[in-house]
Amino acid sequence: MSDLPQYETCPATLASRTTLKKAGLVPTGDPVATLRYRTPQGYKTCPLYSRTETRPEKEARAAQKRRQANAGGQFLLFPFSPDQP
Secondary structure: OOOOOOOOOOOOOEEOHHHHHOOOEEOOOOOOEEEEEEEOOOOEEEEEEEEOEEEHHHHHHHHHHHHHHHHHHHHHHHOOOOOOO
C-alpha cells in the first residue's frame, strides 16, 4: 500500500471500510488511497475505498451465500433429478 496516495483528511469521494459499513455499503474493489492519522501511540494509516465502487451490504451477503451454496461450481456438475432412485 505504500504506492497509494496518502491523505491527512478524507476526501468526500473516499471512505474507510468502517464508514462504508455504517452507511450499509461494502467495497467491491481494492483500496485506492490511505489515510494517515495521529493517535496517542503515534501515526497510523488505514485504507480508503472509492464510494463509487461499492454495493449494498445486503446484496453482497446474498452473493456470498450463493457462492457458498454453489460450493465452487461443483454442485452444478451433478444436477439433481427428483425422479431418479
